[in-house]
Amino acid sequence: MWPPLQNDCFLRACLRQPTEYTPLWLMRQAGRYLPEYKATRVKAGNSFMGLATNVEYATEVTLQPLDRFPLDAAILFSDILTVPDAMGLGLSFGAGEGPRFARPVRDEAAVAQLAVPDMDKLRYVFDAVTSIRRALITTDGEGRRVGRVPLIGFSGSPWTLACYMVEGAGSDDYRLVKTLLYSRPDLMHRILAVNAAAVTAYLNTQIEAGAQAVMIFDSWGGVLADGAFQRFSLDYTRRVVQGLQREKDGQRVPCIVFTKGGGPWLDEIASVGADVVGLDWTVNLGRARQLVGDRVALQGNLDPNVLFAPDEAVAREAVAVLDSFGRPQRPDGGWDGHVFNLGHGISQHTPPERVATLVEAVHSHSRALRSPV
Amino acid sequence: MWPPLQNDCFLRACLRQPTEYTPLWLMRQAGRYLPEYKATRVKAGNSFMGLATNVEYATEVTLQPLDRFPLDAAILFSDILTVPDAMGLGLSFGAGEGPRFARPVRDEAAVAQLAVPDMDKLRYVFDAVTSIRRALITTDGEGRRVGRVPLIGFSGSPWTLACYMVEGAGSDDYRLVKTLLYSRPDLMHRILAVNAAAVTAYLNTQIEAGAQAVMIFDSWGGVLADGAFQRFSLDYTRRVVQGLQREKDGQRVPCIVFTKGGGPWLDEIASVGADVVGLDWTVNLGRARQLVGDRVALQGNLDPNVLFAPDEAVAREAVAVLDSFGRPQRPDGGWDGHVFNLGHGISQHTPPERVATLVEAVHSHSRALRSPV
Numbered sequence: 001m002w003p004p005l006q007n008d009c010f011l012r013a014c015l016r017q018p019t020e021y022t023p024l025w026l027m028r029q030a031g032r033y034l035p036e037y038k039a040t041r042v043k044a045g046n047s048f049m050g051l052a053t054n055v056e057y058a059t060e061v062t063l064q065p066l067d068r069f070p071l072d073a074a075i076l077f078s079d080i081l082t083v084p085d086a087m088g089l090g091l092s093f094g095a096g097e098g099p100r101f102a103r104p105v106r107d108e109a110a111v112a113q114l115a116v117p118d119m120d121k122l123r124y125v126f127d128a129v130t131s132i133r134r135a136l137i138t139t140d141g142e143g144r145r146v147g148r149v150p151l152i153g154f155s156g157s158p159w160t161l162a163c164y165m166v167e168g169a170g171s172d173d174y175r176l177v178k179t180l181l182y183s184r185p186d187l188m189h190r191i192l193a194v195n196a197a198a199v200t201a202y203l204n205t206q207i208e209a210g211a212q213a214v215m216i217f218d219s220w221g222g223v224l225a226d227g228a229f230q231r232f233s234l235d236y237t238r239r240v241v242q243g244l245q246r247e248k249d250g251q252r253v254p255c256i257v258f259t260k261g262g263g264p265w266l267d268e269i270a271s272v273g274a275d276v277v278g279l280d281w282t283v284n285l286g287r288a289r290q291l292v293g294d295r296v297a298l299q300g301n302l303d304p305n306v307l308f309a310p311d312e313a314v315a316r317e318a319v320a321v322l323d324s325f326g327r328p329q330r331p332d333g334g335w336d337g338h339v340f341n342l343g344h345g346i347s348q349h350t351p352p353e354r355v356a357t358l359v360e361a362v363h364s365h366s367r368a369l370r371s372p373v
Numbered sequence: 374m375w376p377p378l379q380n381d382c383f384l385r386a387c388l389r390q391p392t393e394y395t396p397l398w399l400m401r402q403a404g405r406y407l408p409e410y411k412a413t414r415v416k417a418g419n420s421f422m423g424l425a426t427n428v429e430y431a432t433e434v435t436l437q438p439l440d441r442f443p444l445d446a447a448i449l450f451s452d453i454l455t456v457p458d459a460m461g462l463g464l465s466f467g468a469g470e471g472p473r474f475a476r477p478v479r480d481e482a483a484v485a486q487l488a489v490p491d492m493d494k495l496r497y498v499f500d501a502v503t504s505i506r507r508a509l510i511t512t513d514g515e516g517r518r519v520g521r522v523p524l525i526g527f528s529g530s531p532w533t534l535a536c537y538m539v540e541g542a543g544s545d546d547y548r549l550v551k552t553l554l555y556s557r558p559d560l561m562h563r564i565l566a567v568n569a570a571a572v573t574a575y576l577n578t579q580i581e582a583g584a585q586a587v588m589i590f591d592s593w594g595g596v597l598a599d600g601a602f603q604r605f606s607l608d609y610t611r612r613v614v615q616g617l618q619r620e621k622d623g624q625r626v627p628c629i630v631f632t633k634g635g636g637p638w639l640d641e642i643a644s645v646g647a648d649v650v651g652l653d654w655t656v657n658l659g660r661a662r663q664l665v666g667d668r669v670a671l672q673g674n675l676d677p678n679v680l681f682a683p684d685e686a687v688a689r690e691a692v693a694v695l696d697s698f699g700r701p702q703r704p705d706g707g708w709d710g711h712v713f714n715l716g717h718g719i720s721q722h723t724p725p726e727r728v729a730t731l732v733e734a735v736h737s738h739s740r741a742l743r744s745p746v
Binding site (some may be wrong): 036093167173174175178179182222224226227228229264265282283284285306308310313317320324343345349 | 547552600601636657678681682686693
């Protein structure tokens with residue numbers, strides 16, 4: 001049904017197969033730093049969820065960065081909070097504010113009512129996945145139908161969703177969710193079990209709809225204490241990974257796990273069964289590769305603030321990240337995998353020209369890294 | 374001049390000497406979670422700097438937690454931003470807001486004007502140190518004058534001060550300071566060199582005034598990328614540590630370095646020459662001890678949010694931290710050092726009774742840990 005990929009470099013890097021260069025995509029690559037994104041958002045009533053719930057607009061903004069920059073993957077335009085919204089918690093985005101839930105989950109009664117949502121309530125997400133995958137089809141130089149780049153689906157991790165569900169909004173200190181965790185671990189485990197089942201179904205339905213890789217954003221795993229992280233975040237991420245459909249149409253569907261601030265637990269994160277581990281910029285890529293590079297590919301890890309510096313500095317820092325990982329070919333002839341990315345979402349204040357500089361620097365230096373020495 | 378200490382358990386743990394139990398103190402132990410602190414603050418015009426700049430009030434609030442709980446150290450009541458304030462940047466605390474500088478340092482001209490401030494402008498801090506040290510003197514059971522517990526002085530690290538100096542206030546993303554760092558590393562290094570000299574003088578003058586240990590808070594070191602952390606934070610922290618007076622009145626003055634989010638760089642942080650390394654709650658204490666426990670004592674690392682849970686949970690989590698470090702006696706007969714603390718400042722919302730539970734749990738379980746097996 002789906003045509004073959006024109007550029008499958010990203011998928012090969014995820015699976016630790018040979019690549020001619022290091023593929024890159026950027027977290028939040030479809031976003032407010034692009035004027036064309038802002039224009040589409042205005043059409044959608046200047047509302048984030050207006051964009052995310054409209055298949056046409058979600059498709060449009062997903063493709064915008066690919067039309068500007070030769071990125072190696074597309075990522076579904078959506079939000080991690082679609083799942084708790086479908087659970088009935090009442091998501092809204094106030095003007096100039098972050099997300100907010102009308103009905104946060106803070107007591108035994110609210111926890112008892114939680115259930116895996118009917119995936120039909122998330123139909124708009126799956127429809128967007130299929131629509132984007134279709135929109136990525138083009139014709140190559142020889143007139144064949146091809147997919148331009150792979151499409152990544154995603155979800156928040158069970159713990160990260162729980163943070164928002166209990167806090168009801170973003171938080172500085174995660175006081176409410178941690179109070180629940182330490183006071184009533186039984187309730188916390190019940191929320192996480194529901195979330196894990198929901199996230200598994202959500203990602204598998206994205207894969208059915210056309211996602212060629214999936215990423216689990218454990219954005220708030222890094223706020224947990226050692227010990228609590230393993231029990232309340234990683235164990236449930238593992239449950240999701242183990243429940244994922246890993247092959248579709250004869251192709252492996254790589255799974256990426258990214259814990260912001262997860263550096264101290266890299267070894268354990270690399271053992272949950274994902275193909276790729278995302279790293280933030282605090283992690284030394286070379287050391288991470290030594291530790292887990294024979295088990296997983298690594299994704300990351302430029303500080304997005306580098307993109308506020310002049311072009312020379314952007315190129316220099318991109319080269320430093322690539323050099324820290326090193327030549328992906330191992331002395332034994334095998335390959336380790338590196339997918340270049342930022343260590344966090346791109347800032348809305350980023351000048352788009354700097355992204356062009358970054359893409360060029362990553363592609364050209366990584367080709368040079370692979371040339372015979 | 375100063376009488377001997379009644380309780381020097383904290384100093385011995387810092388220096389990896391035998392102790393009968395694990396000493397503890399809490400970052401921000403003199404603070405808004407205590408009703409008596411709020412009462413003093415009202416007397417000081419409900420102003421943080423009103424408290425910090427008044428020797429009498431600063432002394433009063435420093436001693437308040439010691440009168441409630443058998444803590445093993447006092448820490449000077451002050452703020453890390455006193456140093457840039459003395460540089461002339463114009464510190465203010467808006468109502469309900471964080472700190473703000475009227476004249477942030479963002480361009481070449483502002484950087485050129487920076488200089489190590491005259492320590493006389495910080496006289497109120499040194500006077501507070503001496504006043505607190507005096508107020509800590511009591512009479513023991515046999516009528517001898519003794520110091521109740523050691524007094525810790527402190528400063529922000531050169532990098533952490535620079536964050537505030539460039540941003541002009543707290544920040545979510547450190548965009549301005551990182552833009553400067555990546556665009557004009559020469560200016561950043563100049564700011565940091567001035568800060569390092571200022572912090573060194575500031576801490577040495579605190580030691581002269583009576584501080585028996587000093588702590589460097591690298592609160593924002595953890596936001597830097599690997600590589601940038603070493604060059605822009607750790608190198609300047611090292612410069613401070615190496616410039617410190619380490620002995621006073623025949624006593625070693627221990628130096629504690631705490632980088633929030635510094636877990637990935639523990640080995641390097643342990644090599645700057647400090648006696649103690651502070652750890653946040655993401656770090657596994659047992660593993661940290663294996664890695665660096667033969668070089669430094671460790672301080673930390675309970676998640677302050679544990680103090681919102683019931684007493685049983687507080688005690689259980691305190692025991693887990695102590696057990697993670699393990700018996701401080703090594704099989705070879707030597708001792709490793711552990712100072713119990715939170716991994717961050719105590720929250721203003723903490724019920725004070727939970728602190729009593731914590732202190733009791735740490736003291737009693739750590740005595741039990743030392744008993745012959």
